[in-house]
Amino acid sequence: MVGAARTQATMPHRSTFHYVVATSLSHSLPKVTSERSGWKIAAKESGNQIDQSKSANYPEGGIMRHSDQRILTTHVGSLPRNPLLTDLLIRDEAGEAVDKAELRRQSELAVRHVVGEQAAAGVDVINDGEQPRVGFQTYVAQRMKGFGGESSRPRPRDYADFPGFAALMRQRATRRSKVSNAPQAIAEVVYDDIAPAEQECRLFRAALEELPSRPADVFMTAASPGIIATTLLNAHYDSHEAYVFALARQMRKEYELIASDFVLQIDAPDLAMERAVLFQDKSIAEFLEIAEIHVAALNEALVNIPRDRIRLHCCWGNWEGPHMHDIPLAEVLPVLYQARIGALSLEFANPRHQHEYAALKKAKLPPEILLLPGVIDSTSNYVEHPEVVANRICEAVDAVGDRSRVIASSDCGFGTFAGSELVAEDVVWAKLRSCRQGADIASQRLWGTRS
Numbered sequence: 001m002v003g004a005a006r007t008q009a010t011m012p013h014r015s016t017f018h019y020v021v022a023t024s025l026s027h028s029l030p031k032v033t034s035e036r037s038g039w040k041i042a043a044k045e046s047g048n049q050i051d052q053s054k055s056a057n058y059p060e061g062g063i064m065r066h067s068d069q070r071i072l073t074t075h076v077g078s079l080p081r082n083p084l085l086t087d088l089l090i091r092d093e094a095g096e097a098v099d100k101a102e103l104r105r106q107s108e109l110a111v112r113h114v115v116g117e118q119a120a121a122g123v124d125v126i127n128d129g130e131q132p133r134v135g136f137q138t139y140v141a142q143r144m145k146g147f148g149g150e151s152s153r154p155r156p157r158d159y160a161d162f163p164g165f166a167a168l169m170r171q172r173a174t175r176r177s178k179v180s181n182a183p184q185a186i187a188e189v190v191y192d193d194i195a196p197a198e199q200e201c202r203l204f205r206a207a208l209e210e211l212p213s214r215p216a217d218v219f220m221t222a223a224s225p226g227i228i229a230t231t232l233l234n235a236h237y238d239s240h241e242a243y244v245f246a247l248a249r250q251m252r253k254e255y256e257l258i259a260s261d262f263v264l265q266i267d268a269p270d271l272a273m274e275r276a277v278l279f280q281d282k283s284i285a286e287f288l289e290i291a292e293i294h295v296a297a298l299n300e301a302l303v304n305i306p307r308d309r310i311r312l313h314c315c316w317g318n319w320e321g322p323h324m325h326d327i328p329l330a331e332v333l334p335v336l337y338q339a340r341i342g343a344l345s346l347e348f349a350n351p352r353h354q355h356e357y358a359a360l361k362k363a364k365l366p367p368e369i370l371l372l373p374g375v376i377d378s379t380s381n382y383v384e385h386p387e388v389v390a391n392r393i394c395e396a397v398d399a400v401g402d403r404s405r406v407i408a409s410s411d412c413g414f415g416t417f418a419g420s421e422l423v424a425e426d427v428v429w430a431k432l433r434s435c436r437q438g439a440d441i442a443s444q445r446l447w448g449t450r451s
Contacts, residue, residue: 063308064342065125065217065371066264066404070443071393072124073435076313076345077221077265078136078413079114079129080425082106089134089418093142107132108203115207121429122436124216125263125407128204132196135417136267137223137231138182142227143196144250146189147195149358151233153180157276158321164166165321179417184233185243191250197257205261219263219311222254225301226270226294230278241293248297252304259305264384266302266312267410270294271336273317275327284331291335299340311343311372312336316353320379323352330359337366345372347411348392350379371400374411375438376431379422383430389438394445403446408439 029356065072081089085106092098114129133139141147159166201220208218225247229240237243257262271294275287282290302310314336316326329346336344344365347353353374365371373396389408397403414428415421423431 003284008300021351046330054096060359063306064311064370067406067407070447071403072216072407073409073432073439074123074125074217074219074407075118075127075410075432075435076315076374076378076413077127077130077219077267078133078415079118079131080415080419080421080423080428081110081131082113082127084419085110085131093134093138093418104199108206111203112207114143114209115204115211117123117429118432119211120430121217123432125219126215127219127221127265128200128207128215128246130221130413130415132200133418135179135182136221136413137429138179138417139143139154139228140223140228140251141183141232143193143254144189144191144235146185146187147183147232148186149184149235150181151184151231153182153231153233154277154315156321157182157280157325158319159325161324162322169319169321179231179420182232184235185237186235186440188236189243189246189250191261194253194257197254201257201261216371217263219265220258220261221265221267221313222258224266224268224270224294225251225297226274226291227268229294230270230274236294240290244294244297245300247299252301254302256304257413259309264305264310266298266310266341268298269315269317271314272327272329272332273315276317276323276325280325284327287327288331288335292338293331295335295338299338302340306342307340307368308342310341311345311370312339312341313345313372313412315345315347315412318378318416318422323350326352329353329356330360333359333363337363337369341369343372343407344372345374346411347351348396349377349384349411353411354392357395357399365400365405370405372407372409375408376410376435378410378412378414381423381427383427383434386434386437386441389435390441393439393442397442397446408435408442410435 088098088103088106092103110131111128115126115132118126130136134142155166159169204218204220208214225244228247228251229244234240234243237246254265271291275282275284279287279290314332316323348356360371370417373392375392375396393406393408396406400406410431414423
């Protein structure tokens with residue numbers, strides 16, 4: 001039987017993945033320096049140490065659930081928002097006058113709705129669908145001081161290489177929240193009011209109380225320092241590195257707040273996607289050096305949270321495009337393994353990355369990390385057949401070598417930015433139901449009994 005027991009994983013030798021910082025970067029891109037001498041060593045040390053006095057603040061017995069008796073299901077985080085909430089969020093981000101009480105009320109109703117729908121679809125590990133947020137990372141500009149003006153973020157290489165595709169995307173574009181034109185850092189970033197984050201946690205807890213039974217586990221997302229820095233661009237700090245570490249120090253407050261109640265998911269598409277966006281003119285070696293800086297900053301921000309309360313999502317960008325410049329998973333895995341986390345969420349359902357389980361077989365997942373493989377696509381309205389889902393789950397188990405360390409998931413979110421949903425809401429619930437059905441089929445294959 002595949003993966004009947006948890007197996008020891010082998011880490012690749014770090015010396016085979018050492019890269020030299022680029023001596024110079026394009027003036028149009030973030031300046032990356034080595035001003036924090038010894039940051040790699042510090043990151044390694046912080047990745048293995050936890051402030052035990054802080055650990056006591058986290059829920060007793062709150063370690064991340066494993067698929068011990070059957071394959072559990074989850075998703076990446078964002079879920080579609082209704083038109084009314086979407087309109088309020090976009091207008092609020094744009095600085096228009098909105099009824100704040102109505103925005104809070106609609107956020108509460110939306111959280112209750114998506115929590116109930118996840119439960120009805122049979123999702124085991126659920127969240128609040130990021131309903132109160134205008135974007136998976138751009139919400140930070142509304143919670144922290146130091147942001148203003150407008151960033152000028154480059155388009156992915158897909159848009160330059162395929163002008164017909166770019167034209168098609170422009171035709172499809174509707175009113176949505178800020179993406180490439182989000183605010184930028186114009187002063188020191190400061191997170192001195194966590195009330196909005198506390199309110200979001202309260203809304204989620206209240207919605208959970210209304211469920212007839214408690215889900216297997218619950219999580220909440222937060223943006224990584226790296227994805228914030230590569231979206232809300234730097235116009236204040238001397239270097240990209242200084243900016244990333246400044247963000248990490250501030251985001252630590254939100255991370256620890258979330259982890260005190262829920263499993264914390266860090267959304268870090270910067271660790272793969274940015275190779276084809278902000279750092280598209282860099283070599284693979286240069287990009288990986290930057291990604292290591294991002295992981296080092298993240299580890300500092302997570303130092304007081306037990307790693308088994310943390311899952312990390314990494315992807316290549318949640319758009320239905322060619323993706324011909326995506327960096328291979330084999331290149332980024334050693335960097336991802338530097339993160340002090342308990343679970344890793346990766347794309348495997350879409351056509352550009354379905355083959356990359358081979359990378360996991362060569363560079364085995366560390367034994368302390370679970371895999372959350374994407375087994376349903378987040379950009380297509382096709383509903384995957386349960387047998388297809390089951391096949392994908394079994395392939396993931398084969399790559400990991402341990403059925404208990406695989407939780408079936410989606411490739412990415414279904415509501416990354418308000419107004420930019422690619423999959424219809426009713427189709428999203430059908431996809432999640434199919435994921436549950438496929439997980440049941442896979443469980444029967446892997447355990448020999450019906451779940």
